[in-house]
Amino acid sequence: MSTVSAQAIFDAHTARFGAADAFDTPDFTRDDPVYRAAKEACLRLGFIDADAECLAQAWEARSARLGFDAGAWPEEPVDFGLAPWPRSLAFAPCPRALGLYAVLPDAEWVGRMARAGVPTVQLRFKSDDTRAVEREVRAAIEAVAGTPALLFINDHWQAAIEAGAYGVHLGQEDIGVANLSAIRAAGLRLGLSTHGYAEMRRADALSPSYIAMGAVFPTTLKRMATAPQGTARLRAYARLLRAYPLVAIGGIDFERLPAVLQSGVGSVAVVRALVAAASPEAEVARFRLALQGKPGQETGPLGHLA
Ligand SMILES: Cc1ncc(COP(=O)(O)OP(=O)(O)O)c(N)n1
Ligand SMILES: Cc1ncsc1CCOP(=O)(O)O
Numbered sequence: 001m002s003t004v005s006a007q008a009i010f011d012a013h014t015a016r017f018g019a020a021d022a023f024d025t026p027d028f029t030r031d032d033p034v035y036r037a038a039k040e041a042c043l044r045l046g047f048i049d050a051d052a053e054c055l056a057q058a059w060e061a062r063s064a065r066l067g068f069d070a071g072a073w074p075e076e077p078v079d080f081g082l083a084p085w086p087r088s089l090a091f092a093p094c095p096r097a098l099g100l101y102a103v104l105p106d107a108e109w110v111g112r113m114a115r116a117g118v119p120t121v122q123l124r125f126k127s128d129d130t131r132a133v134e135r136e137v138r139a140a141i142e143a144v145a146g147t148p149a150l151l152f153i154n155d156h157w158q159a160a161i162e163a164g165a166y167g168v169h170l171g172q173e174d175i176g177v178a179n180l181s182a183i184r185a186a187g188l189r190l191g192l193s194t195h196g197y198a199e200m201r202r203a204d205a206l207s208p209s210y211i212a213m214g215a216v217f218p219t220t221l222k223r224m225a226t227a228p229q230g231t232a233r234l235r236a237y238a239r240l241l242r243a244y245p246l247v248a249i250g251g252i253d254f255e256r257l258p259a260v261l262q263s264g265v266g267s268v269a270v271v272r273a274l275v276a277a278a279s280p281e282a283e284v285a286r287f288r289l290a291l292q293g294k295p296g297q298e299t300g301p302l303g304h305l306a
């Protein structure tokens, strides 16, 4: 058992996570000395307040179980208050290895990438026009027919249920608005976006089919509320959420693929790497070859691990 101090935790983990340029004075919600040291250290390591709070509580829980060790990092679900598996109200399972996951702007792209051999595709059609959305969702479902591609619909969960899509992908801000019970009752898979520990805890409480984590690297495609997470955090997140099929997203291209795969995620989601490629079909082939036989890419297993 080492001496409890924020400095000891910071020193043990700064090489991995880096140090914040600036950080707020900790806002403590508990008195426990491990919690307090960990909260300060996690803020100094660059975690946002909500994530530092979540981590500090996990540090406290881990130390109560095993004693304080500044060199350890909390990664056991029980320390974060995550319920054990199996769970009765989980969403329908999807493959643990969703593999290359193309996030695409319309049904034409969905069909093109499905025919090129992308195993998982998403229709990310941004429109408030209900008729246009319904049309595009139906067209995307028709476009993947006859291919093995699994189709997730971003945002438009009602249209996805009506048209019988494979699954729905929702962001954190959609969680409180969408009718999750209706999605689950219809048997659709649910993927949720997360951007750190606090959001992972919130997502886990809903037992989705998969959890997406990002943005791993900077992306120009979406304005992100948090800084890019980087591969060190991605590895820590993937350890904690190992019960789930996991997807990494944000700024991933062919060169960054090996570093992302080292985290153990079963899937890499990309937009620009495919839609902005000189030959999207050739890029799909290159990605698929690089993914073949890599840890986490074993085909077959479905769903959550107990
Ligand atoms: C696989 C995957 N991960 C994350 C996202 C982002 O979803 P969301 O947070 O809902 O943001 P928008 O894509 O709706 O702008 C995603 N689409 N797919
Ligand atoms: C939709 C989305 N959500 C998190 S990052 C992102 C965009 C990913 O695009 P790219 O792969 O081009 O960085």
Ligand SMILES: [Mg+2]
Pocket: 154, 155, 169, 170, 171, 174
């Ligand atoms: Mg969304």
